[in-house]
Every structure is written in C-alpha cells, then in structure tokens.
Amino acid sequence: MPVHDASWEHREQRFGVLYREHYRSVWAYAVRRIDSQADAGDVVADVFTIAWRRLSEVPDPPGDVLWLYGVARRVLAGKRRSARRVQALIARMQANPVTASTGADDQLMDRLLEAVARLRPAEREAIALVHWEQLSHDEAARVLGCSANAVAIRVHRARARLRRALAELAEQERAQPEARKDHAGAMVADSPRATEG
Amino acid sequence: MQLEDLLSAADPARQVQIDEADSPRAAALYRRIVGTPPNLGGGGVPASARTVPGRRTLAVIGTAVVVAAGLTLVTLIGGSRGPHNTAAGGGTPGTSPRSSTSPRSSTSPSPSTSPAQPVRLNQAGPVLDALATVAAGRPPATLVPGPGEYLYVLDVELKGFPPGGGTSMPCGSVIRQEWLASDGSGRQVGYSPGCGSSENRFTQSWGAKDNGITFDYLAWQGLPTQPAAMEAAIVNRFEGGQANNAITFLLATGVLNFTAPPAVRSALFRMLATVPGVRYLGKVTDPLGRTGDTIALIQHHHLGDIVVIFDPKTSQVLDEAPTPHGGRLHLPRQMPPWLAPFMYIETGIVGSDSATPPGTKKLLSEIPYRHWIS
Numbered sequence: 068m069p070v071h072d073a074s075w076e077h078r079e080q081r082f083g084v085l086y087r088e089h090y091r092s093v094w095a096y097a098v099r100r101i102d103s104q105a106d107a108g109d110v111v112a113d114v115f116t117i118a119w120r121r122l123s124e125v126p127d128p129p130g131d132v133l134w135l136y137g138v139a140r141r142v143l144a145g146k147r148r149s150a151r152r153v154q155a156l157i158a159r160m161q162a163n164p165v166t167a168s169t170g171a172d173d174q175l176m177d178r179l180l181e182a183v184a185r186l187r188p189a190e191r192e193a194i195a196l197v198h199w200e201q202l203s204h205d206e207a208a209r210v211l212g213c214s215a216n217a218v219a220i221r222v223h224r225a226r227a228r229l230r231r232a233l234a235e236l237a238e239q240e241r242a243q244p245e246a247r248k249d250h251a252g253a254m255v256a257d258s259p260r261a262t263e264g
Numbered sequence: 265m266q267l268e269d270l271l272s273a274a275d276p277a278r279q280v281q282i283d284e285a286d287s288p289r290a291a292a293l294y295r296r297i298v299g300t301p302p303n304l305g306g307g308g309v310p311a312s313a314r315t316v317p318g319r320r321t322l323a324v325i326g327t328a329v330v331v332a333a334g335l336t337l338v339t340l341i342g343g344s345r346g347p348h349n350t351a352a353g354g355g356t357p358g359t360s361p362r363s364s365t366s367p368r369s370s371t372s373p374s375p376s377t378s379p380a381q382p383v384r385l386n387q388a389g390p391v392l393d394a395l396a397t398v399a400a401g402r403p404p405a406t407l408v409p410g411p412g413e414y415l416y417v418l419d420v421e422l423k424g425f426p427p428g429g430g431t432s433m434p435c436g437s438v439i440r441q442e443w444l445a446s447d448g449s450g451r452q453v454g455y456s457p458g459c460g461s462s463e464n465r466f467t468q469s470w471g472a473k474d475n476g477i478t479f480d481y482l483a484w485q486g487l488p489t490q491p492a493a494m495e496a497a498i499v500n501r502f503e504g505g506q507a508n509n510a511i512t513f514l515l516a517t518g519v520l521n522f523t524a525p526p527a528v529r530s531a532l533f534r535m536l537a538t539v540p541g542v543r544y545l546g547k548v549t550d551p552l553g554r555t556g557d558t559i560a561l562i563q564h565h566h567l568g569d570i571v572v573i574f575d576p577k578t579s580q581v582l583d584e585a586p587t588p589h590g591g592r593l594h595l596p597r598q599m600p601p602w603l604a605p606f607m608y609i610e611t612g613i614v615g616s617d618s619a620t621p622p623g624t625k626k627l628l629s630e631i632p633y634r635h636w637i638s
Contacts (some may be wrong), residue, residue, distance in 0.1 A: 079298060086294055090285035095277035104280065112293055176274040183274075198271045209297045230267055 099104045182232035193221035284468035388544035389537040399579040414443040418610040443617040489527045491535040513561040517572040
C-alpha cells in the first residue's frame with residue numbers, strides 16, 4: 068500500500084520545481100556535448116533520476132543548476148564510454164543534412180565546431196560552460212571541481228586555439244577559393260573512383 | 265565577426281528544438297522518475313494519484329554494440345525525418361515505402377556527382393564479392409536469439425588519439441558485454457579500467473518497447489537476396505524511401521550483418537558494392553593481431569568516414585571505427601593510434617542475461633587492456 072506523507076509531498080514538490088526550472092538547461096547541456104539526440108535524452112533522464120534519488124544533496128538555487136551540470140558531466144563521461152559513435156553520426160546526419168551545409172556561414176560554423184571538438188577536453192568543457200551555458204568562471208569552476216583561475220586559463224587557451232583554427236580557415240579561403248566552394252568535388256577528383264560510375 | 269559571437273551562433277543547442285518542461289515527453293520522463301504524473305506548476309499532486317516510486321532503473325536504450333546500435337538506428341529512422349524530430353525512444357517505423365527501383369537517388373548524401381543507379385559505383389567490388397562468397401558458404405545464422413535466449417556480444421572500445429590532440433574518451437578503453445533478447449530488451453555492463461574506482465563500472469538496461477519499435481530479428485531473415493531488391497527494401501524500410509548512404513552502410517555492415525542468414529549476408533556485401541563512397545582501404549591488423557579487409561564509407565564532409573574491418577576467412581566484422589578524416593583516409597598496415605575502433609571479440613547465444621558463451625571468461629582474462637588504458 069503506498070504511503071505518502073508530508074516529506075514525500077515536499078520532496079516531490081521540490082523535484083518538480085527543479086525539473087521545471089532546469090529541464091531545458093540540462094537538455095541544452097547534453098546536446099552541446101553529444102551528437103545523438105537519443106543519447107542526449109538518455110543523459111537528461113539519467114541526470115534527473117540521480118537528482119530525484121539524491122534530492123537532499125541538491126543545493127538551493129542558484130547552485131542547483133550547477134549541481135545538475137556536474138551530474139550531467141559525469142553521466143556524459145559514462146555515456147561517452149558506452150556511446151557508439153556510429154549512432155551519433157546517424158543522429159547528426161538526420162539533424163544536419165549535408166545539403167543544409169553549403170553556405171559560407173554554415174561552413175564557418177562547421178569549421179568552428181570542428182575546432183571546438185578538437186580542443187583538449189578540459190579546455191572544451193571550460194569554453195562550453197562559459198560561452199554556451201554562460202556561467203561565470205567561478206560557477207564553471209564549481210561544475211568542474213577546479214579553481215576559477217584554472218577555468219580562466221583553459222578558456223584563454225581554448226580561445227587562442229579557436230582563433231588560430233579560424234585564421235587557418237581564412238588563409239585556406241584566400242589560397243583556394245574554388246577548392247573550398249566545391250570541397251566534395253575536389254575530393255572525388257582526387258579519388259581513384261573519380262572515373263567510376 | 266568576433267569569436268564570442270561566432271561561438272554563440274554555433275551553439276549546438278540553438279540548432280535543435282528543445283522541449284519545454286511541460287511537453288509530453290518531459291511529462292513522461294517525470295512520470296518514469298517519480299512514479300506520478302507531474303504537476304510542474306508547483307502544486308501538489310493528490311495522494312490518490314500516486315504510487316510509491318519503486319527503485320526503478322530508467323530503462324535507457326543501450327548504446328554500445330552493433331546490435332543495440334541497430335535498435336537506436338531503427339528508432340531514429342523510424343520517426344519523422346523532420347529536422348527537429350528528437351523523439352528519443354519514440355516514433356514508429358516508416359510504413360509508407362515509396363515504390364522505387366532506384367532508391368539511391370541523386371538526393372542522397374552521396375559524394376558522387378552522378379545520379380545513382382544500381383550499378384557498381386565504387387572500387388571495393390572485388391573484395392566485397394569475395395566476402396559475399398565467403399558469407400554464402402557460412403553455416404546458417406546462429407546469432408538469432410529465440411524465446412528465453414540472448415544474443416551476447418563482447419567488445420572493446422579502444423581509446424583513440426585523434427589528430428590535433430586530446431583523446432576520444434576521458435577514461436580510456438572500455439570492455440563491454442551486452443545481452444540482447446529477441447524483443448529488443450537487453451542489458452549491458454561495462455568496465456573502464458582507466459576511470460576512477462567509483463566510475464569504472466557501468467550498467468544499463470532497457471525494455472522491449474523503449475525503442476518505440478518491436479525489434480524483430482526474424483523480419484530480417486526474409487530480406488530479399490537480390491542486391492537491388494534488398495537495397496530498395498532497406499531504403500524503404502529504414503530510410504524513409506530516400507537513400508542515405510551512411511545508414512545503408514551501417515545497416516549492411518552492422519546489425520543486419522550480425523544476425524542475418526548466409527544468403528542475406530551475401531547479398532548485403534554485393535549490395536554494398538553499389539553504394540557510392542564505399543572504398544577498399546587494404547588490409548589492416550588491429551591491436552589484437554587480427555588482420556582483415558578494410559571497407560570504408562568515405563563521406564566527404566565533416567561527419568567523417570566509417571571504417572569496418574572484415575575477417576576475409578569468415579566475412580564477420582572484426583572492428584569498426586568512425587573516423588574524422590573526411591575522405592583523406594590512408595590506413596597503414598598496423599592500425600594507427602588515432603583510430604579508436606570497437607573490437608568485436610565474442611558473440612554467441614546464451615540462456616540468460618548474465619550468461620556468457622563457453623570460454624568467454626578466459627578470453628576476458630586474456631584481453632591486454634592494461635596496455636590500452638593510457
């Protein structure tokens with residue numbers, strides 16, 4: 068027979084607020100770090116399940132969302148262990164059809180995201196927390212379990228690497244405007260299969 | 265444009281539609297966690313409407329091995345193909361196959377500039393033909409779980425060192441075991457020796473309906489064995505009638521290849537010879553010392569390529585690795601450190617979701633994972 072008391076009511080009410088306030092933030096956190104929408108959904112489910120089980124450990128606002136991000140970070144680490152990147156590839160393909168990425172701006176964004184993906188993990192996470200989750204260095208440090216100074220250094224390094232990557236892109240554009248216009252065509256021409264079919 | 269502005273514009277969360285907390289999906293998740301319908305307005309819920317929350321483990325779709333990949337793949341493909349369909353676990357398989365004798369239309373994301381036809385567009389044909397011949401001569405499929413049985417898969421995902429620095433996984437390599445029932449439910453346990461002791465083991469389980477589909481191995485047994493007809497069936501059934509080279513490639517080298525009978529597997533290889541972008545990259549030896557034929561799908565865009573290594577003696581998949589190389593893939597004979605493959609080590613049918621095929625424990629003890637941690 069179910070038993071429901073005041074503490075249960077209070078617990079559920081608190082969780083409901085947490086869920087309502089931060090459901091979208093946790094989703095956004097996940098989709099920024101994992102290619103597959105399905106996997107992002109799993110991350111959200113895992114994060115809030117953990118939050119429900121460990122509700123007494125969740126700090127009051129504004130620290131609650133930082134706590135959730137911290138949980139999401141650990142869940143994602145596990146998810147990456149188990150994630151099959153092929154699935155992620157499919158999900159990305161469905162979310163971002165190739166034909167949608169033909170404009171210069173899209174290519175620039177693609178290049179930037181590639182550069183972000185190639186950052187060292189600690190730098191990538193720091194710059195994502197600061198730029199995408201829009202956390203302060205202090206807040207990001209709480210999520211990452213490091214000092215604000217360390218966050219600042221990582222963000223600084225990440226920005227430098229990203230600027231270099233974009234500069235290289237600009238340089239390539241100047242050097243090979245035609246090649247960039249039709250990168251796929253160039254690749255096919257390089258391939259032995261250029262004459263096939 | 266400033267870097268900060270570019271980063272904001274490139275925010276992946278801005279490229280997708282994220283549900284509100286009161287959306288049906290969010291409400292369903294809330295109900296699964298708490299055991300009651302949500303009242304996200306902040307008020308209480310009548311006690312009569314509740315049940316005590318059990319020690320429910322959220323059933324999540326397994327994401328590790330090739331068969332589970334097929335589950336999610338089919339789930340993903342099964343739903344609407346709209347750009348914002350994010351129905352994790354939702355959707356139904358496409359049921360309106362388009363009549364098509366040439367499914368690989370020019371609208372597919374093919375690197376080829378020519379309209380696709382069911383002709384050989386790639387240069388992997390001879391190797392795929394050889395694999396098809398081997399597959400046709402193999403014993404009937406034994407990896408189809410019957411009632412009360414499970415398909416067991418043991419694989420190791422190696423940590424890679426991609427160009428530009430960093431690693432593919434924060435904790436290093438993962439040893440993973442998975443048990444899949446015929447209805448699609450299953451369980452997965454993993455061990456990542458490089459993680460801290462509190463995080464180095466993980467378990468996931470999922471139910472039959474969590475994928476939004478009925479996972480029916482038997483349906484695959486009846487796929488056409490004529491390559492063009494098979495391709496049309498795959499495109500119509502799994503790709504919504506619009507050919508997608510990557511999905512065709514993944515199905516043909518993954519879930520179907522693992523569980524289909526010899527004639528179907530043979531046709532899968534012959535069909536692959538018609539898929540644009542498929543290339544033969546030569547023989548490669550993986551870290552376990554297994555040498556196989558490398559078949560790759562070269563995609564020519566930022567999503568990178570997919571590499572699958574087949575055992576030429578058995579036609580079975582040895583390794584699989586998505587790579588970020590975007591068509592510039594040249595594999596040396598020894599697998600390079602930037603390639604982080606899934607190495608399939610053991611498969612078999614077992615009688616429970618914790619049993620392993622004979623000899624697996626010895627195999628596990630022999631995996632030289634300590635060399636792959638850092």
